[in-house]
Amino acid sequence: MSLIIVGSIALDTIETQAGSVSDVPGGSSSYCSIAASYFTTPHVVGVVGEDFPESVITLFKDHHINQAGLVSEPGKTFRWGGRYAENFDERTTLFTELNVFETFNPTLPETYKSADYVLLANIHPGLQHHVLDQLESEAFIVLDTMNLWIETAHAELISLMKRVNMLVINDEEALMLTGERNYGKAAQKLKDMGPEWVVIKKGQHGALLFHESNVFAVPGLILDKVIDPTGAGDTFVGALIGYLAQSKDHSFDNMKLAIVFGSVLASFCVEDFSVNGITYLEEADLEERYDAFVVMSQF
Numbered sequence: 001m002s003l004i005i006v007g008s009i010a011l012d013t014i015e016t017q018a019g020s021v022s023d024v025p026g027g028s029s030s031y032c033s034i035a036a037s038y039f040t041t042p043h044v045v046g047v048v049g050e051d052f053p054e055s056v057i058t059l060f061k062d063h064h065i066n067q068a069g070l071v072s073e074p075g076k077t078f079r080w081g082g083r084y085a086e087n088f089d090e091r092t093t094l095f096t097e098l099n100v101f102e103t104f105n106p107t108l109p110e111t112y113k114s115a116d117y118v119l120l121a122n123i124h125p126g127l128q129h130h131v132l133d134q135l136e137s138e139a140f141i142v143l144d145t146m147n148l149w150i151e152t153a154h155a156e157l158i159s160l161m162k163r164v165n166m167l168v169i170n171d172e173e174a175l176m177l178t179g180e181r182n183y184g185k186a187a188q189k190l191k192d193m194g195p196e197w198v199v200i201k202k203g204q205h206g207a208l209l210f211h212e213s214n215v216f217a218v219p220g221l222i223l224d225k226v227i228d229p230t231g232a233g234d235t236f237v238g239a240l241i242g243y244l245a246q247s248k249d250h251s252f253d254n255m256k257l258a259i260v261f262g263s264v265l266a267s268f269c270v271e272d273f274s275v276n277g278i279t280y281l282e283e284a285d286l287e288e289r290y291d292a293f294v295v296m297s298q299f
Helices: 028-036 054-062 099-103 125-134 147-152 154-161 171-178 183-192 232-247 252-269 283-297
Strands: 003-006 010-016 019-026 042-049 066-073 079-084 091-097 117-120 140-144 166-170 197-201 207-211 214-218
Touching (some): 003 125, 028 054, 042 099, 054 066, 140 232, 147 171, 166 232, 183 207, 207 252, 214 252
Parallel strands (some): 140 166
Antiparallel strands (some): 207 214
16 A cells, blocks of 8 residues: 545536636545556545546546545535636635535545555545544655635644644745745744645745755746646645655655656646646656756756
8 A cells, every 4th residue: 555645526616717617526635646646556535425427436547546435425526616817826716515525534444544655635634633543554644734724723733733744835824824924934833843844835936845954946837828727736746745655765856856746747737627637648748847847947
């Protein structure tokens, strides 16, 4: 057992300047597991309703995503709707319907409990604690949180950070947690809270990796078109931990590669709606995009 991913699985309705889509695959686990599948076999834990499309189940199978931990409950699947401003920097939530996700209680199948890598994607910190309590292995834990939990479950989030190896967070959330606008100071405060590794995502401006006294910066790729930024952050962390699960190398140099591959997959994600941009990519696509990152950042 290599990697388990625990988070939300949803059906999204998205509006951008490029158009709109309804009831398309969404949720943190969907993006994370598809991105990770390019490097390893993800084992997903989540809940869907009886209305969840068979086509999405088939998509997961095509990406060799193990679904033993995916539960179907009576009722409707978690749904979310959002509208993006023209510059994509602002997003308005149109609706949130938790449905079966409201009573989600993640239970790990026996075969999942010996995982080497665990990604705690976007769910309540209390549930993330519950997942860690079920583990029977010394796994490498990556936590990806969001501003909602910083505001509504602060104490549980702070205690959770003491149990993880890596925290992945965006710049706005880092400011909320630390009160620091300086990335270096913010990262140090975050490391003091528990995680050995800290990744600060900066959206279209790239990401920063912090470990001990080392810092690495990966730029954001300049793209000709951006269609839908939904799930780009989830795609980033999914590819990151997928690469780690494949390589099993926690050196700083290898972590830098994990950050770059996270950025590579995220750059594909924003080029289409939903998970379409990261579906059925070829190895040559990844290599070409990786080379573009190298050329852009090398001097």
